Amino acid sequence: MEVDDDETMKPKNKAEADHPKPIVVILVGAPGSGKSTFCNHVMRLSTRPWLRVCQDTIGDGKAGTKAQCLTISCTSLKDGKSILIDRCNLDKEQRADFVKLKESYQVDVHAIVLDLPAKLCISRSVKRTGHEGNLQGGKAAAVVNRMLQKKELPKLNEGFTRITFCQNENDVQEAINTYATLSSSDVLPSGIFGEKKTDTKVQLGIMKFLKRVDAPSKVTSDKTIRELSIEPTKENHHVNEGKEQSGTCPLDGVPTLAFPSISTADFQFNIEKASDIIVETVEEFVNKIGNGRLVLVDISHGSKILNLVKSKAAIKNIDPAKFFTFVGDITKLCSGGGLHCNVIANAANWRLKPGGGGVNAAIFDAAGPDLDIATKKRAGSLAPGNAITVPLPSRSPLFSNQGVTHVIHVLGPNMNPKRPNCLKDDYNVGCKVLHEAYSSLFENFASIVKTLDKSSDEFSNCDQKVSREDGVSFNEKNKKFKGLYEVGASNKLCSVDGKQNAGNSGKTGGSLIKDWGSWAQALYKIAMQPEKHKNEVIEVSDDVVVLNDIYPKAQKHLLVVARVEGLDRLADVSQDHLPVLRIMHDVGAKWVQTFLKENQSLTFRLGYHSAPSMRQLHLHVISQDFDSKHLKNKKHWNSFNSPFFRDSVDVIQEISEEGRPTLNEDEKFMSMELRCNRCRSAHPNIPRLKSHLLICKSPFPANLLQNGRLLQYAPNEDDTNY
DNA sequence: GTTCTAGAAC
């Protein structure tokens, strides 16, 4: 791909050169940060017509109002003059009206953030005399301090096309040079420049969730910051190789789809036609993606497709907050460009295979082998004009480093005779297929946004911050409990008089005493006297009683309770109990078949809690949707979705082979991070997990699919009509 | 097991 060495882009046609677009540059900085100096330097050196709009002097040399600043800004933009908004603009609200000029006048709006040390601003303010804003001397310190407290750094989603952060004099000088040398016809690339990764405001909760409670300690040098910016010069790419920063992308809470131009590279689709289709389809979908936004990304500064799309989108008046173009590497938008995109589109090949060069190779490469595996689970191929969403496993570097939760593979039409399914020059079909491809892509994204909307207005925290690999070894046994287990096992069949000691029954003849609270006796009482609990019991036999869990943790949640006196919990089980365990399993499995006849989409798991809260051995028969208002906390989740839950089939096998079951009683299982039982993605809290569960359609992990641990609908040949 | 609630997190 073509890469411009020059940061600026020259106009692509004569019309553009004849009518250069003015730009709005909003200075953001405390008093004393050097805003006026910045403006003066730029205006002195620049050949472009500029107007400095300074609220301190706008009223005939005296302080004026924001409205006056806006009026004069409008007039200047109409005259083709670029403007420098020289006021503090420290919070979003102060800037908003000026950012809106972008829509009214179809101009780029840039921010220059003079984020210099407070001390410096104060000392300059204190020292200076004759300041336009009458802010000097002793009171300056207090004012600057107060203003800095409510400082809100600008973000792209406010509507800025470009933001430059300056944290020291060198940064300022560089920004002055950039703007001073900007001719009337030059256009600066979009994006965030010069942002210090260490200053990124990452919420503590998120860091904690990532198990990176310590704030990032690595201070990046100024040079490094530039390398991490989105400027994709060859040199930068080389230097920056393998140096992505992880988890430090600003979280602005907006679901964002980054997508490359489909079919215009290797598939040689006409760029002019492609740009029309992109803009048309974006226009069609921009109001169907909720609070989401679409970003067309290209790695090259001089990208023709980006420029074409940008200008056509402006003509169509597409909301620039909902759709914009971005120069950067689509696999490094967060770490390299400061733009968090939770979803990225891949210009895939029909086999959905890695490699081949271009975006496809880059994305598969950056995502690691997990993307290939996850893709294969979804589909083996893709037809032109289609798109398919693949949730990215959380261990993928693209997930952990860039916050990408989904990759949408898209296949566009091919016009290249050297590639499969070439349409030759049939643009009638080609345009239709490309439109379909983008439609399908945006539909996929819309459905992701929809599900995220359900979960929270603070979307970004949900999936993006998930990154850590499991820190807990599932097979690790807890020594303390293993010891207790052995005592329990040695006391097998030790009878307990529950009636005599209802509140404190336990094992005698050993040191292990299990103190069952009075509230923990309910199942025991029902198992012993089911006739007294006819309303609760749905099946009773000599060996078991079956009842609905009164606080079901899923759509279907039954308990099969053993009617063996003294068999309080799994720790009490020995080979002597194998028959009753098998009966419990069979009864559970029979109920599953009943439920599956009603609802074929359910999946069930049968198992025991390693350390139950309720007395009397009971088998949980639970559907795997976990769609229940009673599932409220981490313990609820982990008791069914960590090694704490022991599958009935495994328990039976272990007892048969080793004489006793493995217990995973350790409290650590209850505090494990909340991971989806299907796709294994981690979630920060129960509400977010539950929102995710409602939409996750991933297949169950391999370990659950083995040994009959999961019970699912299997069509019976007798039931078929053919 | 749940409910209640303080206080932490957002």
Next chain:
DNA sequence: GTTCTAGAAC
């Protein structure tokens, strides 16, 4: 200010 967690009481 609201949401969420986690510990105590039952």
